[in-house]
Amino acid sequence: MLHTFTGRFRLLTTAAALSIMVAAAPQAYAATPKDTVVLAWAIDDIISLDPGEAFEISAGEITGNTYDNLVNLDISDTSKVSPGIAESWTVSDDALTYTFKIKPDLKFASGNPITAEDVAYSFERAVKLDKSPAFILTQFGLTAENVTEKAKATDPSTFVFTVDKPYAPSFVLNCLTANVASVVDKALVEQHVTDGDFGNGWLKTNYAGSGPFKMMQWRANEILVLERNDNYYGEKAKVKRAIYRHMKESSGQRLALENGDIDIARNLEPGDLEAISKNKDITTDSAPKGTVYYFSLNQKNETLAKPEVREALKYLVDYDAIGATLIKGIGEIHQTFLPKGMLGSLDSNPYKLDVAKAKELLEKAGLKDGFEVTMDVRNTQPVTGIAESVQQTFAQAGVKLSIIPGDGKQTLTKYRARNHDIYIGQWGTDYWDPHSNADTFAANPNNADDAAAKPLTWRNAWDIPELTKQTAAALLERDADKRGAMYQDLQKQVLETGPFVIVFQQTEVAAVRADVKGYKLGPSFDTNLLSTVSKE
Amino acid sequence: MGFLRFAVTALTTIFGLLVVTFFIGRVIPIDPVLAIVGDRAPAHVVERTRIELGLNLPLYQQFFFYVKQALTGNFGTSVLTTNPVLEDIRRVFPATIELATIGTLIGSILGIPLGVLAAVKRGSIADQIVRIIGLIGYSVPIFWLGLLALVVFYAQLRLVAYPGRIDVVYEYTFTPMTGFFLFDAIVQRQWDVVWDLWRHIALPGALLGYFSLAYISRMTRSFMLTELSQEYVVAARAKGLSETRIIWFHALRNAAVPLVTVIALSYAGLLEGSVLTETIFSWPGLGLYITNSLQNADMNAVLGGTLVIGAVFVGINIFSDLLYRTLDPRTRSR
Secondary structure (H helix, E strand, O other), X not given: OHHHHHHHHHHHHHHHHHXXXXXXXXXXXOOOOOOEEEEEEOOOOOOOOOOOOOOOHHHHHHXXXXXXXXXXXXXXXXXXXXXXXXXXXXXXXXXXXEEEEEOOOOEOOXXXXXXXXXXXXXXXXXXXXXOHHHHHHHOOOOOOOOHHHHEEEEEOOEEEEEOOOOOOHHHHHHHHOOHHHOOOOHHHHHOOOOXXXXXXXXXXXXXXXXXXXXXXXXXXXXXXXXXXXXXXXXOOOOOOEEEEEEOOOHHHHHHHHHOOOOOEEOOOOHHXXXXXXXXXXXXXXXXXXXXXXXXXXXXXXXXXXXXXXXHHHHOOOOHHHHHHHHOOOOEEEOOOOOOOOOOOOOOOOOOOOOHHHHHHHHHHOOOOOOOEEEEEEEOOOOHHHHHHHHHHHHHHOOOEEEEEEEOHHHHHHHHHOOOOOEEEEEEEOOOOOHHHHHHHHOOOOOOOOXXXXXXXXXXXXXXXXHHHHHHHHHHOOOOHHHHHHHHHHHHHHHHHHOOEEEEEEEEEEEEEEOOEEOOOOOOOHHHOOOOOOEEO | XXXXXXXXXXXXXXXHHHHHHHHHHHHOOOOHHHHHHOOOOOHHHHHHHHHHOOOOOXXXXXXXXXXXXXXXXXXXXXXXXXXXXXXXXXXXXXXXXXXXXXXXHHHHHHHHHHHHHHHHOOOOHHHHHHHHHHHHHHHOOHHHHHHHHHHHHHHHOOOOOOOOOOOHHHHOXXXXXXXXXXXXXXXXXXXXXXXXXXXXXXXXHHHHHHHHHHHHHHHHHHHHHHHHOOHHHHHHHHHOOOHHHHHHHHHHHHHHHHHHHHHHHHHHHHHOOOHXXXXXXXXXXXXXXXXXXXXXXXXXXXXXXXXXXXXXXXXXXXXXXXXXXXXXXXXXXX
């Protein structure tokens, strides 16, 4: 009786098992197509692809590949700029007027000609839209009222830009390489204007540029497709398509890369990088990026406001151990606020783990037995690991650090409201010029709670009228070498007295399959260019 | 009469959800403006955006405004994707339904016979094995099992496709109509696409299937044990019916009544979107959508998503109630 049952039952389960196994029929693995390069990357930070609005890291890379600027960052020497759609430019003697000559016979991807009129329109819409990155242009005195006068096409091939102060030309030109100064196709954008929004609603998810690639499709958190722009004036892209697949998991990216289902993996963590380093089908490329990771001490906290405490805590970080393990391959120890490769950057890492020295300083501050303090840490690597390491080294001098874990936006909300003791996070440059970081690490025009500008110095309530003046002065130094020296001096002062404990500079790493040639990460997030990539 | 009760329950549930989610969304310590303009936006842009969103208004006014909008079917626009929330949900929900359906099918087709087997051979090795399978399914964290499955079936054996819903090469040749990719591909007779889709869904589907199997087999076992000890089973045996007939046609049929609720609830659970599975397998479904939105305080999206889930839960409950009536003659006559 039971026997019959078992017999039937076996039949049933076997049938069910077989139907599952159908999925398991062996399949020759599909490589990606030859004319397409497939990248796995966490692209969930993109909220807009309108260059007048986009200000996120992933969006920056897309804009860099799909739009053109008057001038570009010179990849071979990042302290300079090179011509983009402008063939030449002159700066007036009073350093107030910049005149750009546009290259002749250029076309947008749509086929429309590129003229100085398009450049002027791009400036106008960025300033009038007044989205997050607009300050990069408005800091030159542009307002909604005067922009059509100050950024103007005097004839179809001449664009004249007038600034309000005699800034260092290097500063002005560097800012013009930013995404927000990308040139958009006026005729195309104007077809999509609704309620005077300068086509912003449409351009968020569409494309009107002239770069080596066209942006064809973006599905948030899924996929972003670029296609070669055959109207591009420069050297044409070698592959027909580039596809970004949203993949958040490092381990998932690694598996897909090893199996050849993707060509380039962009978010590998140290452990996975280590694992693929033995695979001969995969190479890696890395480049230091303009992002520094730091933790900062809120000066509203009376203990942290003591100069000896600030200094002591800088001696209580095991930089060597962090560099050798937690950030191996994805960062380099760096203690000054300007990233390497930028005008005026200073390669000086004077602090080492020195518990004795720290104890001495704490004793001087009357804190012989240490003190208790909290740190807001978001739940991602490598910051969690660094926070734990710091917790241990702090303890060696009696400083009891409690970690308050949180989601990224949550810790940031608290930080921006100055409600933290210690905050650990990162800062990426807004545009490729030393002023971008100096403005936030070394200037605080108003330390009041209702200040208009809220740089990192403000968030940590560090009141520094003298440094603020020096930062403003560096902006007007027209000699590039002298200007660089001024920033070096600023960095030294912040390094010695500031509430920022800068730990490392990010290195971006991509793991690339060996049949992909010519992939090179650039010095900034918007210079990770794809046009040189080809496949064998 | 019954339908009136359903309607009242459904409406109260959904309204309750609306209230709770709305206020949770307003008290979480995340500034929604931050998600829109980013950390580096100047102060005046932050302030202007706050006013545009109506976040400067008193809470009750914001709620009132929101309910008014929601009643007209307008859930607003998602900050993260820039699309209207309804459009987003129409895109992500089918992905979750597809996965949940496959999972529940696997879970029921395998789980019920296993549960029956365990009940019939109570205390035997087979019973112990089923119990262990169930125990593992209950206690092993899905992200661990998911990664392990990826390593084995994808990386080592290359039996299934990589994380994602469809291969990039089909992005150009396949135009989904309804959003249910498998269904669309079958209707369009694109067999290579069907095959590719199947290779993508097999692993996450099997994983979810395993977890629902663990639950369903355990419940089947206990329902069957109850039925097998009933007098009608003894009577049937005395009548000389074959054991197969008794188990599958008499006992299981009676056990099926509560089982329907179990399966329906497990299906509804999967429809909420299995966040971890969707993350590991880069599955663009509802769970991932809502989690992402919540982390960014993208409240329009969270509210829209939650309401859809609420509606689905209520819908499935009603459906299983109706099914219950068909299966159980006693509830029918009442």
